[in-house]
Amino acid sequence: MAKQKQPAPPRVSVSAARFHEHLAEQVGYLEASCSGFDEGRTAEFKRIAAAVRTVVHDTGSSTSLLTHLGEKGIQFVSSGFPYDDGNLMSHHGLIGIVGGSGRNGYVALCQTPGGGPLAPRELAFDAWWNEPVIKDGSNRMLRRRDLVLIAANQDGGAHVDGTIDETYDDLARRNSLGWMFSDGQTETPLEQAEAYSIRQIGWEVLETLRRREARLIANEKCQCGSGRKHRYCCGKPAAA
Template sequence: MDFREHLQRQLGFLERSCESYDAGYRDEAIRIATIIRVLIHNTKASTSLLQHLNATTINLFSTTSEPSPQTLFFVGLGMMRMSSDGKNDYFPQLGDGPPISTFVPVPKWWEQVVMVFGGHRISRRDIVLAAANKDGGAHVDLKLTPQYEALAQDGSVGAFIYETQGKMNEAPIEDAHLVSLRQLGYEVLHSPELQALAKGI
């Protein structure tokens, strides 16, 4: 079995899922989670592609810093956009976020805390595995993890507060879990060492 070919295929899947998300199919983010799980996550019953390729210590692209243990609120993967006409959005920052970009080994990338709110400290691993294992990526589960359920709840990471015609309005931020997954897809696709591995360089 050519695991490098499988890596190329998975990265192709990931690129197309990201394109679909950007075209408006936001629930495609769940498929992004499944692909990342295939690349990285090892269990007693399954081996990740990176493990098969002896590449579990390569560096992946990280677009966020890690919050300190004292941090009470941190949203590292999305950005808010507010306009005077009340059209507000919460979206993946892709390459437009703060200049914090770093490259970190796969284990650190996987376990890095990227969201803090409501007493939850959520890592990339938490988001990916809950989406893939419980929210329809590879399985559907009646009960989600508390962290993921909180992240998926409207308003979990805040709300837009704006004024129209002298009246104050509040709109909860929606789909923070999907926004986060799209950003993770961006990070994986923009990881030079992973791309080089796929090309056999």
């Protein structure tokens, strides 16, 4: 006798308040993993990727938190060097290179004085998600989307796959950007470009959400009881 298929357990709707709680939790995870990364636990980049995926990435079978909240249309902070297709060298738009003081290697731009080379731009989600941030020595590209989803879905952020994207793996394991550190006698490949790039993406998402929250507060009624919007009342910048 054929085994009968068991009915799916009943499901209930999730309230908007609960989605806000979930977003606050993911922000907490991002902040904790970014802090851990900066303290030297660089494997935290995989958990950063998993949290970013939960907050922003939609598929045919799963919905991001920002979409659940109706907030996917907000502007996203893009903090790195814009990609220039006229540049014949490799490109690493979200990270810099440091040397001396006991450390030689890549650094996320948020870890440098001033937080990066340029005033951050704001982009619509699709432009931000699909912006090229890596071009290796073989002219292969990786977008924010690629780095986050490969780290989360294939490289241990939320799942370990039996195969992994070749371009990502060459970046992570075989120094496909080509940068080396030399002490005058030996040359050492710079490592973890993927990790530091994702650390910077974590900063961008946190900054995006911080700006979103500031705008929400600015558009709420001021708590002083005036009835005016906060940005036109107690939140109005003082005159110079």
